[in-house]
Each structure stands twice: as structure tokens, then as C-alpha cells.
Amino acid sequence: MFASDNNAGASAPVMATLAEANHGATPAYGADEWTAHAKAMIAEWFETDVEVYFLSTGSAANCLAIAATHRPSGKTLCHVDAHIARDEYGGPSMFAPGMMLVGLDGPAGKITPAALQTALGDHEGERHGRLTMMSLTNVNEIGQTYTPSEIQTLAEIAKTRLMAVHIDGARFANALAHTGASPAELTWKSGVDMLSLGFTKTGAWCAEALVIFNGDRLADTYFRHRVMGQQLSKNRVFAAQFVAMLHDNHALTLAARANASAAALGDALTESGKARLANPVASNEVFAFLAPGAADALKAAGVTCYPWVSLSRALPAPPHEGWVLHRFVASFQTEPAHIEAVRSALA
Numbered sequence: 001m002f003a004s005d006n007n008a009g010a011s012a013p014v015m016a017t018l019a020e021a022n023h024g025a026t027p028a029y030g031a032d033e034w035t036a037h038a039k040a041m042i043a044e045w046f047e048t049d050v051e052v053y054f055l056s057t058g059s060a061a062n063c064l065a066i067a068a069t070h071r072p073s074g075k076t077l078c079h080v081d082a083h084i085a086r087d088e089y090g091g092p093s094m095f096a097p098g099m100m101l102v103g104l105d106g107p108a109g110k111i112t113p114a115a116l117q118t119a120l121g122d123h124e125g126e127r128h129g130r131l132t133m134m135s136l137t138n139v140n141e142i143g144q145t146y147t148p149s150e151i152q153t154l155a156e157i158a159k160t161r162l163m164a165v166h167i168d169g170a171r172f173a174n175a176l177a178h179t180g181a182s183p184a185e186l187t188w189k190s191g192v193d194m195l196s197l198g199f200t201k202t203g204a205w206c207a208e209a210l211v212i213f214n215g216d217r218l219a220d221t222y223f224r225h226r227v228m229g230q231q232l233s234k235n236r237v238f239a240a241q242f243v244a245m246l247h248d249n250h251a252l253t254l255a256a257r258a259n260a261s262a263a264a265l266g267d268a269l270t271e272s273g274k275a276r277l278a279n280p281v282a283s284n285e286v287f288a289f290l291a292p293g294a295a296d297a298l299k300a301a302g303v304t305c306y307p308w309v310s311l312s313r314a315l316p317a318p319p320h321e322g323w324v325l326h327r328f329v330a331s332f333q334t335e336p337a338h339i340e341a342v343r344s345a346l347a
Helices: 012-021 033-046 058-069 091-095 113-122 148-161 172-179 221-227 235-272 294-300 336-345
Strands: 051-055 074-079 100-104 130-137 164-169 194-198 208-212 275-277 285-290 324-329
Touching: 012 235, 033 051, 033 208, 033 235, 051 058, 051 221, 051 235, 058 091, 058 130, 058 164, 058 194, 058 208, 058 221, 091 100, 100 113, 113 130, 113 148, 130 148, 148 164, 164 172, 172 194, 172 235, 208 235, 235 275, 235 285, 235 324, 235 336, 285 294, 294 336
Parallel strands: 074 100, 074 130, 130 164, 164 194
Antiparallel strands: 051 208, 194 208, 275 285, 285 324
């Protein structure tokens, strides 16, 4: 039930649009009408001209972003728990040879302005390499969201050293739904240069893209995209999902539904007395410390969630000895009965 939003299927409008796009023959490799339509819709959604590269996975989008901005002896700053640092098996350095990741810590899974300033001070001069990118995750790895003002503050600091600013937006729609910000406000209006935009977790089948707002230094991105094996032959399949997700703000509707389910789940966990939230629920993810025996009770009831291991030293301490941090993820398919199953299991 709550293992991952990747476990959910695709929404009915997405599947209907895929069926529609399946009819007939169209030009390959993105030269089709579906791709053109999707790119136009993405530009309209962000209220600005953009470059868009469709990819098969969010990891590929992150790797393309890093590779596009990498320079010799380049370093990318990210949170210590960032997906690019812990879950992509060295992919970023494979496509950006010699690139180094520098992990910064901060509460609620966020990089703080103080930590960023310290990192800049640690990389004065040429001796320690050069900083080329700052990557933030929104929604981040502990289920929290950056606000536009938080992003803008960090971006302004990063750009004093001419660093590109990237957002890993695998759950970007959930961040929009929680903050109430517009896509533009949560990206380029706050100083973001590129976004890994993911709709797969939101309710698509396989819909990922790198959206570039500032292409000043990205002339070779097209070729890197091809070298990575990500120029998709039947690109209409991927583009059609973006059309469906952006039509009538479908992605935001699905994300808001998932967020609401997560909030209800957080209440059920707290009311049980056998769980303590690590942070307030701010997306479709819930991170909670479970009392001894609680995880076993959930498992016996058929509820799936996972223990969560963080490298951050800024996480709240467990409320009691033996309590273990777990992650629960709601999706657009989460039903009230699933939350009641949690409530009953912990009663």
C-alpha cells in the first residue's frame, strides 16, 4: 500500500491518451506532432520558452543535467541524502567523467544558506576543483518541500560562483500542490536553470524530461542526450503522457489527491500513539518513527512500508529507544480503506 508511489499504475486519462497516440504511424525520434504538442504545453505551463529532452527515467534526466553543465574538475553540490548521491549507482560520474559530488547537510533534508556559504568558502581558488552545479530535490528525500523564497536564496548564493542550479523534480507536482506556487515560481523565477521533471510517480506510466530554462552553457546537450541512449525512437509514447498530465492540470489534481492521503495517514499514525512523525507532512510522503512491534503489526495486516536510513545528522532523534524511522508513500490510488488498515493495525 505505502511502499512507493512507483507501485501505482497510470491514471485513466494517461492510458486513454496513450491509446489515442498509438493510432497510425508518425515520424520517429521526436519529429512527431505529439512531441511538438507536449513541448508547447510544457512551455505554457512554465510561462516561458524552454528546451525539453524526454528521457526514460528520472536518473537519466539527472545525469543529463549534470553532464550538460560539467567541466573538468567540476563538483556538484547536493544534500547528503540526495538521490544523485545515494541511489544512482555512480551514473552521474559515468556521464560526466571526473565529476565529484559534494554532500551538504541540513535539517528537513534541505541545504541551508549557511552550509552553502561554507561550501563556497571551502572551494576558494583552484586547489579544490571548481563548483559547477547545485542540485536540490523538491520534494526532497525526507518528504519536505523547498519554497520559492528558499530556492531563490540558495540560487543567488550559488550564482555568485556561476554555478548552474538544478532541481530533481521526481515529485515536482507534489511540491506544487503543497506550496501552492506556480511551476514558474518554483523554478526559473527563483533562479533555477534546469529541472528534472518527473510525472511517473504522479500517475503516468513512464514520463520523465529534462526542462532547461537557461541554455547559455548547454549547446552540446543534444549530443549528450544521444550518447546516453536516451533519444527515444517512439517518442510520441512519452510525449503523449505529458500531454495527458498537463491537460486541465491533471498532474496537479493527482498530486493533491496523494498529498491529502498522506496527510490523513500522518494523522492516523500520530493518533495511534505508536508512531511519531519526523517532520510535518509536506507532500505525499510520510516519515515516522515506529515503536517496537508497530512495523510487525503493519506487516501482518498487509501494510507495506520501509525502514529509512539517512546519512543526515540533522534529522530529529527517535522519541524513545528502539523506535525506528520508516517511510510511507501515498499515491493517487491510495484509498481511505488503506489508511483505515493502518489505523486498525496499530489500534
